[in-house]
Amino acid sequence: xxxxxxxxxxxxxxxxxxxxxxxxxxxxxxxxxxxxxxxxxxxxxxxxxxxxxxxxxxxxxxxxx
Numbered sequence: 333x334x335x336x337x338x339x340x341x342x343x344x345x346x347x348x349x350x351x352x353x354x355x356x357x358x359x360x361x362x363x364x365x366x367x368x369x370x371x372x373x374x375x376x377x378x379x380x381x382x383x384x385x386x387x388x389x390x391x392x393x394x395x396x397x
Contacts, residue, residue: 379386
């Protein structure tokens with residue numbers, strides 16, 4: 333009986349020690365997602381501020397043809 337309990341404890345310990353490695357792998361993916369989200373927000377804000385100038389430039393190009 334104690335052999336079975338000892339094997340179970342070793343198995344649980346082994347799995348618990350392996351958990352941080354799996355958590356660190358996902359951390360890189362989350363960091364890339366946060367960076368991508370931040371860059372997307374910056375692009376949207378920049379386009380909002382530049383919209384009048386871009387619109388005028390594109391209208392001038394369209395009217396020149």
